[in-house]
Amino acid sequence: MRPPPLPLWLPLLLHLGAAAPPAGPSQDQLPAPQNPEIWLYNAQQVLRWGPVSLSNETRPVAYQVQFTFPASSTWMDVNGRNSPIMVNCWGILATECDFTPAGLSLDFLGFPMHFNVSLRVRAELETRTSAWVAAPWFQHYRNVTIGPPENIVVTPGKGSLFITLSPPFNISAPSPVTFSYYVHYWENPGNPQVKGPIHSNLIVLKDLKPLTVYCLQVRAELFWKLQNIARPGHLSNETCHKTEADASTRFQQGILIAVATFLSLAGVAGSCLFVILKYRGLIKHWFHTPPGIPVQIEEYLKDPAQPILEALDDSSPKEDPWDSVSVILCPEKE
Numbered sequence: 001m002r003p004p005p006l007p008l009w010l011p012l013l014l015h016l017g018a019a020a021p022p023a024g025p026s027q028d029q030l031p032a033p034q035n036p037e038i039w040l041y042n043a044q045q046v047l048r049w050g051p052v053s054l055s056n057e058t059r060p061v062a063y064q065v066q067f068t069f070p071a072s073s074t075w076m077d078v079n080g081r082n083s084p085i086m087v088n089c090w091g092i093l094a095t096e097c098d099f100t101p102a103g104l105s106l107d108f109l110g111f112p113m114h115f116n117v118s119l120r121v122r123a124e125l126e127t128r129t130s131a132w133v134a135a136p137w138f139q140h141y142r143n144v145t146i147g148p149p150e151n152i153v154v155t156p157g158k159g160s161l162f163i164t165l166s167p168p169f170n171i172s173a174p175s176p177v178t179f180s181y182y183v184h185y186w187e188n189p190g191n192p193q194v195k196g197p198i199h200s201n202l203i204v205l206k207d208l209k210p211l212t213v214y215c216l217q218v219r220a221e222l223f224w225k226l227q228n229i230a231r232p233g234h235l236s237n238e239t240c241h242k243t244e245a246d247a248s249t250r251f252q253q254g255i256l257i258a259v260a261t262f263l264s265l266a267g268v269a270g271s272c273l274f275v276i277l278k279y280r281g282l283i284k285h286w287f288h289t290p291p292g293i294p295v296q297i298e299e300y301l302k303d304p305a306q307p308i309l310e311a312l313d314d315s316s317p318k319e320d321p322w323d324s325v326s327v328i329l330c331p332e333k334e
């Protein structure tokens with residue numbers, strides 16, 4: 001389907017729109033503040049803008065802030081008297097206006113977080129003012145950046161980890177939004193797994209390997225059901241924890257150690273026996289070769305008159321001490 005053609009009067013409207021604001025700062029007009037932006041992080045609501053500086057001016061430039069909601073047809077001054085914004089940003093020298101609700105104080109609530117808020121700011125010097133500059137509209141729950149959960153406490157259990165946490169920021173009791181949580185965890189080293197969403201402040205990672213180090217990070221997600229908006233939050237810092245041994249592991253460990261000890265002893269004994277039985281002749285041959293050959297050869301070389309060849313003679317019938325050694329090691333032999 002082709003898009004509908006643009007109405008013929010649109011260029012005219014755009015032209016009028018562009019011509020509407022005064023063309024550039026006149027002698028009586030101050031330059032406007034630059035790029036006003038709302039900073040929304042957890043419960044923080046701060047409007048910031050670039051300062052206006054006048055080269056030949058020693059007196060300070062002040063700023064004025066106004067707000068409006070779509071439902072209200074007028075702009076209202078942020079002058080500390082307009083509820084619900086009991087903040088004063090009228091004639092201030094700072095280049096920001098902080099609307100963040102302060103604790104539980106009821107006369108300092110900030111903008112309701114589901115409201116659609118528009119803000120604008122202008123510069124002021126004595127009787128002169130700049131044009132208004134509008135910041136993009138915002139709804140706190142729609143535009144907020146969510147930090148990691150707070151007060152994360154991890155308690156190792158038997159083959160498990162218990163995690164308690166608090167939300168990144170407090171939301172008032174009947175609220176249109178909810179927080180859920182995701183745990184990213186992995187055996188160290190290992191591939192990460194994700195558990196969530198969990199709608200509780202207590203999270204249990206079960207069926208973990210006992211006595212194993214796991215690392216984890218947690219993040220919150222804000223969900224605004226009515227608007228179907230999900231705001232994923234930042235991951236918390238990585239922490240690592242060792243799970244405890246569970247009862248069956250302790251039992252298994254005991255058994256394992258016993259079995260391993262037994263097996264290794266039996267293995268040593270068995271292989272000893274096996275080697276002796278299988279390579280009896282060879283061993284005899286090796287061991288029969290006197291260990292001090294080099295020395296003896298050395299001596300022989302020094303004094304070839306010595307009867308070394310006799311000593312090396314395998315078939316010497318006089319005595320065969322290695323047979324008796326074999327008998328001691330393996331009494332059941334032959």
Ligand SMILES: *[C@@H]1O[C@H](CO)[C@@H](O)[C@H](O)[C@H]1NC(C)=O
Nearest residue numbers: 026027028054055056057058
């Ligand atoms: C600053 O300079 C501008 C022109 O450069 C002039 O129009 C303005 O009046 C001056 N302001 C003051 C306070 O002298």
Ligand SMILES: *[C@@H]1O[C@H](CO)[C@@H](O)[C@H](O)[C@H]1NC(C)=O
Nearest residue numbers: 069070116117118137138139
């Ligand atoms: C919020 O208000 C602005 C300006 O009135 C409007 O353009 C925008 O569509 C509104 N947003 C919502 C989600 O209603």
Ligand SMILES: *[C@@H]1O[C@H](CO)[C@@H](O)[C@H](O)[C@H]1NC(C)=O
Nearest residue numbers: 038135136137138139142143
């Ligand atoms: C808030 O989000 C809407 C889109 O969801 C966007 O149009 C608007 O510009 C955002 N406001 C700010 C201040 O980022």
Ligand SMILES: *[C@@H]1O[C@H](CO)[C@@H](O)[C@H](O)[C@H]1NC(C)=O
Nearest residue numbers: 043103150166167168169170
């Ligand atoms: C949330 O509220 C509780 C008291 O209700 C307070 O102790 C806590 O500090 C608040 N948390 C934040 C992030 O403001």
Ligand SMILES: *[C@@H]1O[C@H](CO)[C@@H](O)[C@H](O)[C@H]1NC(C)=O
Nearest residue numbers: 148149150151152236237238
């Ligand atoms: C997370 O780590 C960064 C840098 O390692 C540190 O600055 C920050 O304070 C940590 N945050 C918390 C909540 O511990």
